[in-house]
Amino acid sequence: MxxxxxxxxxxxxxxxxxxxxxxxxxxxxxxxxxxxxxxxxxxxxxxxxxxxxxxxxxxxxxxxxxxxxxxxxxxxxxxxxxxxxxxxxxxxxxxxxxxxxxxxxxxxxxxxxxxxxxxxxxxxxxxxxxxxxxxxxxxxxxxxxxxxxxxxxxxxxxxxxxxxxxxxxxxxxxxxQWKNVRSPWPWLISAVAALLVARFGDPSWSMLIGGGCGTLVSMMEPSDA
Amino acid sequence: MHDLQVLDLEVFGVICTLGVTCYAMRAGGYVLAASMRDDGIAARFLRLAPGNLFIAFIVGGCLSGGPAGLVGTVVALVTMAITAREWAALGAGFGAALAASAIGW
Structure with a gap:
């Protein structure tokens, strides 16, 4: 600190x-x-x-x-x-x-x-x-x-x-943040999932669910993206 | 007068209870994460999460802000990518959003 x-x-x-x-x-x-x-x-x-x-x-x-x-x-x-x-x-x-x-x-x-x-x-x-x-x-x-x-x-x-x-x-x-990204897929999945949650569900959950979905895709990639 | 004091105390109690609840959520993750292994799945998830959460946050904000919000955010993002100056990006973004709002978007 x-x-x-x-x-x-x-x-x-x-x-x-x-x-x-x-x-x-x-x-x-x-x-x-x-x-x-x-x-x-x-x-x-x-x-x-x-x-x-x-x-x-x-x-x-x-x-x-x-x-x-x-x-x-x-x-x-x-x-x-x-x-x-x-x-x-x-x-x-x-x-x-x-x-x-x-x-x-x-x-x-x-x-x-x-x-x-x-x-x-x-x-x-x-x-x-x-x-x-x-x-x-x-x-x-x-x-x-x-x-x-x-x-x-x-x-x-x-x-x-x-x-x-x-x-x-x-x-x-x-x-x-873009310099750390190896593939556009996690960000794309985050965006689509957040959009769907905000549009059809509770907007206050869109960041957590959207970001969570994208992070799961990131974890499937061989190196940290 | 007595009823008013009871009401004031009730409201005060509710505010304090909600305040404690919110702080417990803020500090809870930090305290609980002490038992997490650095090389575990949860740790990797948290390491990869920020960029994806940024995107999800922006998409949610654009949706609630309507077309003017979308225009402002895109202009701010592009200006930042070109100039690498936050004040320029925010000024251009807010100006674009105001202009879009003024023309009825």
Missing amino acids: TTAGFRRGLVAALPFLLSNGAAGLVMGLTYKGLGLGAAHAILFSLLVYSATAQAITLSMWASPLPIVAMVVACIATNSRYLLMGAHLRQLFGGLAPRKMLPSLFLLADASWLMTSADADRNGPDAGYLLGSSIPMAVGWVGGTALAYAAPLAANGPLRLAAALLPTMFIATLLPS
């Missing part, structure tokens, strides 16, 4: 201040519409810190609160983090758990994807994971708070930025 890695991750993830800020703002405005107080809304974004889990539990909001169903929904939607965490153990297994476990509080899809790509380029550095996680968390929680502090509305460009920037950012990591 180095300071240089932390700084590199922090700078690389700065665009997420904008996209996560916009998404957090939209989430905050929705909480506001539901009648949730500012303190609860901010605490929700800070402790749960998962757009998928928050959106799903929001749709389940009722009186009395269906806590068991909400917990099951959180486990189902966030099960992908088990895979990400296991992968991070491969990268940072040499570090003491007391150093890694607090950083995992801020683990997000994008920070994991960026850390994986950076590990390929510069070698594993847990500082990068922490550095890249911070702008994302500040954007998300700050955006939620802004919904209560300022008379803002979720307009077109704001919604567009919130929805598209994470995907575009991960797309910019693809060229660096």
Whole structure:
């Protein structure tokens, strides 16, 4: 875990201040519409810190609160983090758990994807994971708070930025990954499987199932692709 | 007033429970993977997973973003491949998505 890695991750993830800020703002405005107080809304974004889990539990909001169903929904939607965490153990297994476990509080899809790509380029550095996680968390929680502090509305460009920037950012990591690819088949299978799951199933599972199918094809090849 | 306090405590309890659940998912994989062999099948699966997950993530994002999202992502990807500059790729991608959205895509 180095300071240089932390700084590199922090700078690389700065665009997420904008996209996560916009998404957090939209989430905050929705909480506001539901009648949730500012303190609860901010605490929700800070402790749960998962757009998928928050959106799903929001749709389940009722009186009395269906806590068991909400917990099951959180486990189902966030099960992908088990895979990400296991992968991070491969990268940072040499570090003491007391150093890694607090950083995992801020683990997000994008920070994991960026850390994986950076590990390929510069070698594993847990500082990068922490550095890249911070702008994302500040954007998300700050955006939620802004919904209560300022008379803002979720307009077109704001919604567009919130929805598209994470995907575009991960797309910019693809060229660096391409050099490791021996065959186009795993990526093709990943894309088709993700498309089918997102179109005909539950979109929140498309990354895990699509990526899993492609990885199984990668494993059938003689060398790591 | 008493009902309001009960409601506040109930909401607070739910938020904390969901927060603990989400953190358990984040840390669980890291903790459980300690018992995994480096040269095993699971370890190889995890080593090969990132690129494939990138693709699946992008496909899901493009689908939910509609044609404007697809245009923006393709433009960002092509710009990155040509320039190797993230700021240029994101600027071009977001500009293309905004333009596509403005013309009704």
